[in-house]
Amino acid sequence: MTRQLFGTDGVRGTANTYPMTADMAMRLAAAAGRYFRRGGDVGVHRVVIGKDTRLSGYMFETAMTAGFTSTGMNVLLLGPVPTPAVGLLTPSMRADLGVMISASHNPHYDNGIKFFGPDGYKLSDEAEAEIEALALAGVEPARPENIGRAKRIDDGRFRYAERVKATLPPGQRLDGLKVVVDCANGAAYRAAPEILWELGAEVIPIGVTPNGLNINEDCGSTEPAAASRAVIEHGADMGICLDGDADRVMIIDEAGRVADGDQIMALFATRWAEQGRLSGGTLVATVMSNLGLERHLQGRGLVLHRTAVGDRYVVAAMRAGGFNLGGEQSGHIVMTDHATTGDGLVAGLQFLSEMGRTGQCASSLAAQFQTVPQKLRNVRFGGGDPLTDAAVVAAIADAEGMLAGQGRLLIRKSGTEPLIRVMAECEDETLLGQVVENIAGAVERAA
Known part of the structure; x- marks a missing residue:
């Protein structure tokens, strides 16, 4: 079944542009509510909803609340929390499903919707396909007496913080360590500094002043330069560089070098x-x-x-x-x-x-191992499928021949953005650059 809405990590796109519109968010919520209430209208059904700090999060949170309650789901609103907090609190709060409203490392003008099952894990492709089909077809709303309720949960961040601290060995503290934490002006802007401080570290927080528009802007795991500078300037022992929804990290060593x-x-x-x-x-x-x-x-x-x-x-x-x-x-x-x-x-x-x-x-x-030289080029395209273009196919075939026995090549479409990712690895850096640029150039011409 061809997927029109879901990519590799939920539904994602530019806010207020299809498919990331308030109407589609409401449809997706209603569809997910119906999918997880296939037993009928009897009984208590819950969904927890978290979000990051994007301005559009208010719009999508409200739209999804309307969609879920229309099918009889009770909505528990967590507010800004990291994505893993939704994975944790969905089973902890005995919810039928969880939702995270976030576009992760993308700029503020994008947003996304990720679904978690009752076990706290992301949904399978099959479940997403069924929800997508329901969203596109439309679902029957609940009877008036079975419309759901919405409630704000004020302590979700603290529940998550306690679980995170418990991942350290019993009794271990971080006293004497100076740590820079870059929260990308995102979902962990309060939780991350608090947790590190409670564990005894001296914390230098950056990226902790979200305004709805600055998430991931010149900060965070995709832009670690600010954290690297902060580590050096403050003489920190290391840095933790998160992305907008705090589900990924880059580590900065004491010299400001980035470990992926x-x-x-x-x-x-x-x-x-x-x-x-x-x-x-x-x-x-x-x-x-x-x-x-x-x-x-x-x-x-x-x-x-x-x-x-x-x-x-x-x-x-x-x-x-x-x-x-x-x-x-x-x-x-x-x-x-x-x-x-x-x-x-x-x-x-x-x-x-x-x-x-x-x-x-x-x-x-x-620095656990010596990396093989790797080059990645992202080529944006507006529509169609550049990878089917004859010139692109020929460029890829030529590159595979040139790299045979010396490295590897990976060409793929991004599942979250309109990008063709061209990646190669080879000990010969001259050859590496040549094959990547040849393919990227062919893709650019086709796009």
Whole structure:
């Protein structure tokens, strides 16, 4: 079944432009409400809704509340909380489903809707397809006496904070550590500094003045330069750089250098394996993860299981295989011992815990392997499918021939933006640049 609304991480797009309109948000909510109330109108049914700090979040929160209550769902409004808080509080509050209104690392003018099932995990492709079909067809509303109610939950952030702190070993504190935390003017702008301070760290917060329009603007995990400068200026021991909904992280060492998700996963996988905690001796990551990570794990007798891009596919593979560690190069770190989805703050705390346990500085922990040179170009397109263009197909075939035995090539459409992502890895950086630019140029001409 062709998906018109859902991408790799829910429904996402420019606010007030199809499909991210108030009307479609209400339709999606009504459809999800009907999907999770297939038993009829009898009984209590709940949905928890969280959001980040985008201005459009007010509009979508209100529209989805109307859609859910129209089908008899009682709505529990969490306000601004990290995405992993929704994954946590959905089962904790005995809700039928959870919703996060966020476009993650995207600019303020985008927004998105992510659904979580009653177990706190993101929905399957099959469930999303059924909800999409219901939204497009329309659903029958509940009888007047069965319309749902809405209630504001004031302590959702604090419930999440207690769970996050509990992921550290019992009694461990962060006294003596100076930590920069960049909250991207997003969902964790209050929770992250509070949690680190309560654990004893000296906290230098940045990106904590959201105004509805500055989320991810020159800050956060996709723009870590501000956090790097802050670490150096304040002589901090390390930095934790979150994105707009705090489900991904970049680690900054004491010299201001950035460690991506691959390096963080390499650290956790290696140490967990040494401690007998890495389920199946396997790390789950996507096709985007660096070849150097794969070689690092192989050298230690561990396995890298690759999936399609998207943390939901990582989690699906982890659940299917019984694995407890996975993630993405972009900074989604999934530890199912602690959370149902990527949690940037939990990952940052686990890194700090390792610093405390070993006495090592951030730079020694954040450089686990030598990366194979990797180049990524994102090419924006307006419509159609540039990847079917004959010139693009020929450019890709030529590149595959040039890289044969020397590296790897990955070409894909983004599931969250109108972009073609052109990525290659090769020890020969001249060849690497040549193949990426050739393909990107062909895509630009076709687009």
